[in-house]
Amino acid sequence: MDDAFKPSRRAFLKGSAAVAAGSVAGAAAADTPDPLITELQDWASYTGAGVDETPYGMPISFESHVVRRNVEWLTASPISSINFTPIHALDGTITPQGCAFERHHSGAIELRKEDYRLMINGLVDRPLVFTYDDIERFPRENHVYFCECAANTGMEWAGAQLNGVQFTHGMIHNMEYTGVPLRTLLQEAGADISPDKWVYVEGADASSNGRSIPMEKALDDVLVAFKANGEALRMEHGYPVRLVVPGWEGNMWVKWLRRIEVVDMAVESREETSKYTDVYADGTAQKWTWVMDAKSVITSPSPQMPIKHGPGPLVISGLAWSGHGQITRVDVSKDGGITWETARLGKQGDSKALTRFYLDTNWDGAPMLLQARAIDETGYVQPTKDQLREKRGENSVYHNNCIQTWYVSAEGIAENVEVS
Amino acid sequence: SHDGIYGLGRPALEEEVAAWDVDVLPDGRGLPAGSGDVWTGEEVFADRCASCHGEFAEGVDNWPVLAGGFDTLADEDPVKTVGSYWPHLSTAWDYISRSMPFGEAGTLTADETYAIVAYILYSNDLVDDDFELNNENFADFEMYNMDGFVVDVRPETEYTEWRKEPCMENCKAEATVTMRSVFLVETPPEGGSNSV
Numbered sequence: 001m002d003d004a005f006k007p008s009r010r011a012f013l014k015g016s017a018a019v020a021a022g023s024v025a026g027a028a029a030a031d032t033p034d035p036l037i038t039e040l041q042d043w044a045s046y047t048g049a050g051v052d053e054t055p056y057g058m059p060i061s062f063e064s065h066v067v068r069r070n071v072e073w074l075t076a077s078p079i080s081s082i083n084f085t086p087i088h089a090l091d092g093t094i095t096p097q098g099c100a101f102e103r104h105h106s107g108a109i110e111l112r113k114e115d116y117r118l119m120i121n122g123l124v125d126r127p128l129v130f131t132y133d134d135i136e137r138f139p140r141e142n143h144v145y146f147c148e149c150a151a152n153t154g155m156e157w158a159g160a161q162l163n164g165v166q167f168t169h170g171m172i173h174n175m176e177y178t179g180v181p182l183r184t185l186l187q188e189a190g191a192d193i194s195p196d197k198w199v200y201v202e203g204a205d206a207s208s209n210g211r212s213i214p215m216e217k218a219l220d221d222v223l224v225a226f227k228a229n230g231e232a233l234r235m236e237h238g239y240p241v242r243l244v245v246p247g248w249e250g251n252m253w254v255k256w257l258r259r260i261e262v263v264d265m266a267v268e269s270r271e272e273t274s275k276y277t278d279v280y281a282d283g284t285a286q287k288w289t290w291v292m293d294a295k296s297v298i299t300s301p302s303p304q305m306p307i308k309h310g311p312g313p314l315v316i317s318g319l320a321w322s323g324h325g326q327i328t329r330v331d332v333s334k335d336g337g338i339t340w341e342t343a344r345l346g347k348q349g350d351s352k353a354l355t356r357f358y359l360d361t362n363w364d365g366a367p368m369l370l371q372a373r374a375i376d377e378t379g380y381v382q383p384t385k386d387q388l389r390e391k392r393g394e395n396s397v398y399h400n401n402c403i404q405t406w407y408v409s410a411e412g413i414a415e416n417v418e419v420s
Numbered sequence: 421s422h423d424g425i426y427g428l429g430r431p432a433l434e435e436e437v438a439a440w441d442v443d444v445l446p447d448g449r450g451l452p453a454g455s456g457d458v459w460t461g462e463e464v465f466a467d468r469c470a471s472c473h474g475e476f477a478e479g480v481d482n483w484p485v486l487a488g489g490f491d492t493l494a495d496e497d498p499v500k501t502v503g504s505y506w507p508h509l510s511t512a513w514d515y516i517s518r519s520m521p522f523g524e525a526g527t528l529t530a531d532e533t534y535a536i537v538a539y540i541l542y543s544n545d546l547v548d549d550d551f552e553l554n555n556e557n558f559a560d561f562e563m564y565n566m567d568g569f570v571v572d573v574r575p576e577t578e579y580t581e582w583r584k585e586p587c588m589e590n591c592k593a594e595a596t597v598t599m600r601s602v603f604l605v606e607t608p609p610e611g612g613s614n615s616v
Contacts, residue, residue: 076472076482080522106525120429121437128429129436137428160601188425200443206525208518210443259440268446268508270515274500277569283494285505287569293578303601331586336595340588369595379583391577395498407597416601420594 058098065089068099069166074155079107080207082149084170087297087319088304092346093144093174093354097234100173103149103250105207105271108236111256116204116240118185118224122261123197125190132240135226138180138188143223143246144353146321148172148292150249150276153400157389160416165302168404168416174321174354177244179225182218182260191262193219200267201243204258211252212266213245217290221246221352224257247323247352248290249398251276281393294382295401296320296330296357296374307412311365316343320355322376329375330357336369336405336419337384343372351377368408369419385418444514448559451513455554456535458542464532465539468521477502477543487543490564503544507569509561512537 059066068083075081085101102108113132121127149171155161162168186193199218202210213222223244226233233239238255245252251271266272266288278286298318301307307314320327327349331340341359349355357372374382385402407417444450456464466475472483479485489499498505502512517533519525528536538553546564553561 076484077522106519106522119432119436119440121432121441127432127437129432130429134428138426159599163601188428190425202443206519206523210518261441261443263445265445265447267443267514268511269443270511270519273507273511273569274502274505274515279493279498279500281494283498283568285493285565285569286572286574289572289574291572291574293574331588338589338591338595340586340591369597373586375586378579380579381582381584381586383578383582387582395496407600417597418599420596420598 059096063089066099068101071162071167080105082151082171084166085173086166087170087172087299088165088302090299091317091356093319093350093356094229095173095175095354097173097175097229097231097237100175100234100237101149101171102236103171104205104236105209106205109205109256110235111204111239113240116258118241118258118260120185120189120191120260120262122200122263123192124186124262126188128189130185132226135180135224135241138184140178140180141223142176142178143221143244144174144176144350145244145246146172146174146292146352146354147244147250147253148295148321148323150251150289150292150398152250153295153402153404154397156385156402156404156416157396157400158394160418163416164304165297165299165404166304169297169319171250172321172354175228176230177223177225178227179223179244182222182224182243183220185224185260186218186262189262196264198263198266200259200261200263200269201252201254201257202259202261203238203254204256209251209254209271210267210269211254211271212263212269213252215262217245217248247292247325249276249292252290276398278392278396278398280391280396286396289399292321292323293399293401294320294322294324294327294374294376294380296327296372296382297404298332298370298372298406301370301408301412301414302406303414303416306414307363307408310412311363314361314363316359316361316370318343318357318372320349320357320372320374321353322374322378322380323352324380325351325377327355327374328377330355331373331375332357332359333371333373334361334368337371337403340373365410367410368406369417370406370408370414371403373403442514442518444510444517446508446510448510448555451510451555451558452530453555454530454534455552456531456533456538457552458535458538458547458549460531461535461537461539461542464528464535468524468528468532469536472522477540486540490544493565493568501544502540503546503564505565505568507563507566509537509541509558509563512540513558 066086066089070083082103116132118130152171197215199213202208225244241257243254300317320330330343332343333340343357343359346356406414408414474480477486486502489501489504492499534553541547
């Protein structure tokens with residue numbers, strides 16, 4: 001921080017006193033003048049940081065809690081592991097890349113654009129190798145999509161586990177991607193695009209994360225992306241090139257994409273047999289559960305976002321999304337699902353993208369059981385956890401899109417609970 | 421050049437495709453020539469794999485268990501291993517060859533990989549100790565749970581049922597808390613700490 005911007009000790013003490021006075025005043029009428037208003041503050045007198053101070057900025061220090069977090073006991077190694085987006089503290093729909101969750105199977109690798117190669121081979125007329133610069137010469141598109149890990153909310157199958165929406169629902173991010181449609185590259189190589197063919201995609205990292213995608217999806221809306229939220233992908237999100245597979249489980253969004261192979265059958269790789277298959281109660285496993293169904297969650301109030309302002313106007317805010325298309329409606333319940341009110345969408349939702357909803361309400365200070373319920377353009381209504389468990393049991397690991405309940409106490413403290 | 425073709429990129433050479441296209445399909449296509457037996461596999465496994473996966477592929481600490489767990493898939497705590505769960509042997513060969521050992525991926529020879537896979541089958545009591553796996557007999561091997569997988573049933577079992585206008589009022593008699601997370605995990609600390 002620039003010295004000119006650093007408050008003096010005297011100013012710091014004065015500032016602390018001002019904060020204390022301000023909090024005492026609260027919503028009631030002030031009986032003493034607020035020194036933050038009546039006294040000249042340093043920032044209204046001295047100068048701030050110069051434009052040469054920060055060529056690429058980080059959030060202000062007061063926002064240091066808005067960070068990715070991990071849960072050590074979830075995995076054997078932080079190299080093949082997950083962390084969580086601080087969705088409790090965000091608003092709108094676009095996820096800042098710097099705190100957007102990571103999931104790696106052999107760590108985040110550093111791959112220079114100069115060293116990047118993309119191969120397309122298999123059932124193609126012309127097996128090709130592209131450099132990064134080649135990729136940028138194809139006509140490109142922009143789209144906003146959510147990327148949700150198949151395991152998001154997966155720890156919650158057997159009961160309420162982790163006390164924070166960041167941990168229960170934070171394996172997700174939503175970015176505006178710039179990229180080349182996969183179909184363009186398939187066409188360039190003269191691929192056999194008949195509907196019984198598959199596209200196998202793999203990354204440049206040691207895990208490779210190979211996955212099979214049916215040709216119909218490959219030709220539809222899959223992107224070979226090189227920009228997110230306006231800038232290059234972050235290292236941990238696949239720099240310089242990743243796959244974007246709209247509406248489908250995050251595992252298929254292969255990072256550091258190095259090879260696209262057209263094949264006549266699914267490869268049935270490790271990531272689509274051992275992992276990303278869902279065991280139902282009778283012991284049979286579901287494979288190729290690609291789509292992420294409609295889901296929503298209230299991000300505030302939530303365990304990490306207690307109500308601190310007391311009764312009165314309250315903004316209930318949250319996110320909804322569906323891999324089947326647009327979110328058309330979100331209902332909110334304050335009594336654990338007995339009665340529902342339809343919330344307001346922050347703006348019309350994009351297809352297969354996060355949608356923000358708000359319920360502007362007046363809190364009387366009584367305890368609440370908060371729930372949100374998403375409805376998508378196919379008419380699908382987000383199910384309760386009991387409905388899901390009735391169909392699948394408790395061991396399917398992935399694809400838990402249940403309705404989440406927060407118990408909010410009279411003190412405004414929120415807890416992750418299950419309700420009858 | 422051709423219609424709708426931009427003429428970008430350059431032809432991939434055979435050696436390049438051979439270097440990167442190493443996936444093995446369920447029917448065995450993609451396997452290189454080679455072989456390995458259980459005894460060799462035991463030695464290689466002890467040297468390259470056992471520090472994480474255990475001498476008998478039973479797993480160390482939180483590292484994956486590769487053997488056992490038969491007939492547990494419908495249990496309260498299923499044990500999903502190569503033996504009890506994986507549908508295709510090709511996946512084991514492909515994944516080990518490409519991505520194992522963790523941190524030293526891609527360093528096993530084809531023969532070492534055959535031997536390790538043979539040893540994992542032996543650890544799962546699926547072959548005798550004199551078994552040799554090679555590219556000739558590979559495709560004949562049938563995995564225990566080969567028929568345990570069905571394609572996504574959600575469209576039939578869930579979507580048809582859940583695409584209905586939902587209840588808005590008096591949806592149930594009461595809602596009571598049946599489980600609270602705070603008994604299981606502490607609330608994460610404030611500030612920039614990284615873990616719960």
